[in-house]
Amino acid sequence: MRDVSEHTPQNAMSENPYETPKAEVLNPVGSTASEETRRKYIKHEASVKSVGILYWLGALALVVMAFAPLVELGEGRGGSRDPGYALGFAAVLLAVGALQFWTGAKLRKLDQVARIPCGTLSGLGLLAFPWGTLLNAYVLYLVFGAKGTVVFSREYKEVIAATPHIKYKSSIIAVVGLVLLVLLLLVVIGALMIRR
Numbered sequence: 266m267r268d269v270s271e272h273t274p275q276n277a278m279s280e281n282p283y284e285t286p287k288a289e290v291l292n293p294v295g296s297t298a299s300e301e302t303r304r305k306y307i308k309h310e311a312s313v314k315s316v317g318i319l320y321w322l323g324a325l326a327l328v329v330m331a332f333a334p335l336v337e338l339g340e341g342r343g344g345s346r347d348p349g350y351a352l353g354f355a356a357v358l359l360a361v362g363a364l365q366f367w368t369g370a371k372l373r374k375l376d377q378v379a380r381i382p383c384g385t386l387s388g389l390g391l392l393a394f395p396w397g398t399l400l401n402a403y404v405l406y407l408v409f410g411a412k413g414t415v416v417f418s419r420e421y422k423e424v425i426a427a428t429p430h431i432k433y434k435s436s437i438i439a440v441v442g443l444v445l446l447v448l449l450l451l452v453v454i455g456a457l458m459i460r461r
Contacts, residue, residue, distance in 0.1 A: 299427040306421065309412040311433040313372055316383075316404050318443070320369030322450055327362030329454050331355040372408075375425075377417045383408050 296304070334351040364382060371379030383404065390401035407413050415421055 297427075299424045300431060302421070302424045303428040303431045306412060306416055307431065307433045309407065310375065310416050310421075310425075311435070313375065313407050313413065313416055315439075315443075316407060317369040317372035317379075320365045320372060320383075320386075322447065324362040324366035324369065326450060326454065327358050327365065329457075331358035331362065333457065375417055375422065380408055380417060 332355070335355050338348055338351045365386065368379050368382045368386065372383060387401040387404045387408070390397045390404075392398075393401070408417075
Protein backbone atom coordinates (compact mmCIF):
# COMPACT_ATOMS: atom_id res chain seq x y z
CA MET A 266 0.00 0.00 0.00
CA ARG A 267 0.97 3.57 -0.62
CA ASP A 268 1.96 5.87 2.20
CA VAL A 269 -0.72 8.54 2.30
CA SER A 270 1.19 10.76 4.72
CA GLU A 271 3.44 11.99 1.88
CA HIS A 272 0.67 14.05 0.37
CA THR A 273 -0.79 15.60 3.44
CA PRO A 274 -1.16 19.41 3.41
CA GLN A 275 1.55 19.78 6.03
CA ASN A 276 4.26 18.18 3.81
CA ALA A 277 3.02 20.05 0.76
CA MET A 278 3.63 23.37 2.50
CA SER A 279 7.21 22.49 3.44
CA GLU A 280 8.09 21.69 -0.17
CA ASN A 281 7.16 25.04 -1.68
CA PRO A 282 8.64 25.22 -5.18
CA TYR A 283 8.64 29.04 -5.07
CA GLU A 284 10.51 29.34 -1.83
CA THR A 285 14.00 30.86 -1.84
CA PRO A 286 16.58 28.09 -1.63
CA LYS A 287 18.19 27.61 1.73
CA ALA A 288 21.98 27.56 1.87
CA GLU A 289 24.48 27.35 4.64
CA VAL A 290 26.27 30.66 5.09
CA LEU A 291 29.96 30.00 5.58
CA ASN A 292 31.02 33.65 5.97
CA PRO A 293 28.48 35.60 8.00
CA VAL A 294 27.39 39.04 6.89
CA GLY A 295 30.01 41.55 7.93
CA SER A 296 33.60 42.02 7.04
CA THR A 297 36.85 40.37 7.87
CA ALA A 298 39.65 42.10 9.74
CA SER A 299 41.48 42.69 6.44
CA GLU A 300 38.44 44.36 4.92
CA GLU A 301 37.98 46.58 7.96
CA THR A 302 41.66 47.59 7.88
CA ARG A 303 41.50 48.33 4.15
CA ARG A 304 38.38 50.45 4.52
CA LYS A 305 39.94 52.33 7.42
CA TYR A 306 43.07 53.31 5.45
CA ILE A 307 41.87 53.39 1.84
CA LYS A 308 41.45 57.20 1.72
CA HIS A 309 44.99 57.65 2.99
CA GLU A 310 46.24 55.06 0.48
CA ALA A 311 44.52 56.95 -2.34
CA SER A 312 46.00 60.26 -1.16
CA VAL A 313 49.52 58.81 -1.16
CA LYS A 314 48.99 57.41 -4.64
CA SER A 315 47.74 60.79 -5.85
CA VAL A 316 50.99 62.33 -4.58
CA GLY A 317 52.72 59.91 -6.94
CA ILE A 318 50.76 61.45 -9.82
CA LEU A 319 51.80 64.94 -8.69
CA TYR A 320 55.41 63.79 -8.70
CA TRP A 321 54.97 62.53 -12.27
CA LEU A 322 53.56 65.91 -13.33
CA GLY A 323 56.49 67.67 -11.66
CA ALA A 324 58.90 65.33 -13.44
CA LEU A 325 57.27 66.15 -16.77
CA ALA A 326 57.61 69.88 -16.09
CA LEU A 327 61.30 69.49 -15.15
CA VAL A 328 62.07 67.50 -18.29
CA VAL A 329 60.42 70.17 -20.45
CA MET A 330 62.31 72.90 -18.57
CA ALA A 331 65.57 70.99 -19.11
CA PHE A 332 65.21 71.30 -22.86
CA ALA A 333 64.72 75.09 -22.81
CA PRO A 334 68.41 75.98 -22.27
CA LEU A 335 69.43 73.37 -24.81
CA VAL A 336 67.08 74.84 -27.43
CA GLU A 337 68.40 78.33 -26.71
CA LEU A 338 71.94 77.05 -27.08
CA GLY A 339 71.10 75.31 -30.35
CA GLU A 340 69.49 78.43 -31.80
CA GLY A 341 72.38 80.63 -30.77
CA ARG A 342 70.24 82.57 -28.28
CA GLY A 343 72.36 81.58 -25.31
CA GLY A 344 73.71 85.11 -25.04
CA SER A 345 76.76 85.40 -22.84
CA ARG A 346 76.03 82.13 -21.08
CA ASP A 347 78.67 79.49 -21.04
CA PRO A 348 77.53 76.37 -22.97
CA GLY A 349 78.81 74.26 -20.09
CA TYR A 350 76.45 76.08 -17.74
CA ALA A 351 73.45 75.37 -19.99
CA LEU A 352 74.38 71.69 -20.29
CA GLY A 353 74.99 71.39 -16.55
CA PHE A 354 71.70 73.08 -15.72
CA ALA A 355 69.83 70.83 -18.14
CA ALA A 356 71.53 67.74 -16.67
CA VAL A 357 70.52 68.73 -13.11
CA LEU A 358 66.92 69.32 -14.18
CA LEU A 359 66.82 65.96 -15.98
CA ALA A 360 68.31 64.17 -12.97
CA VAL A 361 65.80 65.71 -10.55
CA GLY A 362 63.00 64.95 -13.01
CA ALA A 363 64.10 61.32 -13.24
CA LEU A 364 64.24 61.11 -9.44
CA GLN A 365 60.74 62.58 -9.17
CA PHE A 366 59.39 60.16 -11.76
CA TRP A 367 60.96 57.17 -9.99
CA THR A 368 59.68 58.38 -6.61
CA GLY A 369 56.18 58.87 -8.04
CA ALA A 370 56.18 55.33 -9.43
CA LYS A 371 57.27 53.91 -6.06
CA LEU A 372 54.66 56.01 -4.23
CA ARG A 373 51.96 54.63 -6.53
CA LYS A 374 53.05 51.11 -5.55
CA LEU A 375 53.25 52.07 -1.84
CA ASP A 376 56.88 50.94 -1.79
CA GLN A 377 58.75 51.84 1.40
CA VAL A 378 61.80 52.80 -0.67
CA ALA A 379 59.94 55.92 -1.85
CA ARG A 380 59.74 57.43 1.63
CA ILE A 381 63.35 58.72 1.76
CA PRO A 382 63.47 60.48 -1.65
CA CYS A 383 59.92 61.75 -1.10
CA GLY A 384 60.95 63.17 2.27
CA THR A 385 64.03 64.78 0.74
CA LEU A 386 62.16 66.34 -2.20
CA SER A 387 59.27 67.48 0.01
CA GLY A 388 61.71 68.85 2.59
CA LEU A 389 63.28 70.99 -0.12
CA GLY A 390 59.83 71.92 -1.37
CA LEU A 391 59.01 73.41 2.03
CA LEU A 392 61.26 76.33 1.06
CA ALA A 393 58.87 77.37 -1.73
CA PHE A 394 56.78 79.64 0.50
CA PRO A 395 53.72 79.83 0.74
CA TRP A 396 52.11 77.21 -1.57
CA GLY A 397 55.07 74.86 -1.70
CA THR A 398 55.27 74.94 2.07
CA LEU A 399 51.62 73.98 2.49
CA LEU A 400 51.62 71.28 -0.19
CA ASN A 401 54.88 69.68 0.89
CA ALA A 402 53.93 69.77 4.57
CA TYR A 403 50.81 67.80 3.62
CA VAL A 404 52.91 65.35 1.59
CA LEU A 405 55.23 64.83 4.55
CA TYR A 406 52.21 64.19 6.78
CA LEU A 407 50.82 61.65 4.29
CA VAL A 408 54.08 59.74 3.99
CA PHE A 409 55.50 59.95 7.51
CA GLY A 410 52.38 60.24 9.69
CA ALA A 411 50.91 57.33 11.66
CA LYS A 412 48.54 56.34 8.84
CA GLY A 413 51.35 56.66 6.30
CA THR A 414 53.48 54.26 8.31
CA VAL A 415 50.64 51.72 8.21
CA VAL A 416 49.97 52.21 4.49
CA PHE A 417 53.65 51.63 3.61
CA SER A 418 53.98 48.56 5.85
CA ARG A 419 54.33 44.97 4.62
CA GLU A 420 51.26 43.99 6.61
CA TYR A 421 49.16 46.50 4.71
CA LYS A 422 50.40 45.06 1.41
CA GLU A 423 49.05 41.70 2.60
CA VAL A 424 45.75 43.41 3.40
CA ILE A 425 45.65 44.86 -0.13
CA ALA A 426 46.36 41.41 -1.60
CA ALA A 427 43.56 39.90 0.52
CA THR A 428 41.02 42.58 -0.46
CA PRO A 429 41.33 43.24 -4.21
CA HIS A 430 37.56 43.77 -4.41
CA ILE A 431 37.74 46.94 -2.30
CA LYS A 432 38.43 49.97 -4.49
CA TYR A 433 38.57 53.66 -3.72
CA LYS A 434 36.03 55.71 -5.63
CA SER A 435 37.34 59.18 -6.45
CA SER A 436 34.98 62.06 -6.02
CA ILE A 437 34.04 64.09 -9.06
CA ILE A 438 35.65 67.14 -7.46
CA ALA A 439 39.01 65.38 -7.26
CA VAL A 440 38.81 64.25 -10.89
CA VAL A 441 37.87 67.75 -12.10
CA GLY A 442 40.67 69.24 -9.97
CA LEU A 443 43.23 66.89 -11.49
CA VAL A 444 42.07 67.65 -15.03
CA LEU A 445 42.28 71.40 -14.33
CA LEU A 446 45.77 70.97 -12.87
CA VAL A 447 46.96 69.10 -15.95
CA LEU A 448 45.40 71.72 -18.24
CA LEU A 449 47.07 74.52 -16.26
CA LEU A 450 50.41 72.74 -16.51
CA LEU A 451 49.98 72.33 -20.28
CA VAL A 452 49.07 76.02 -20.66
CA VAL A 453 52.14 77.11 -18.68
CA ILE A 454 54.42 74.82 -20.70
CA GLY A 455 52.85 76.04 -23.95
CA ALA A 456 53.27 79.69 -22.91
CA LEU A 457 56.92 79.10 -22.08
CA MET A 458 57.53 77.38 -25.40
CA ILE A 459 55.80 80.13 -27.41
CA ARG A 460 57.61 82.89 -25.54
CA ARG A 461 60.96 81.48 -26.47
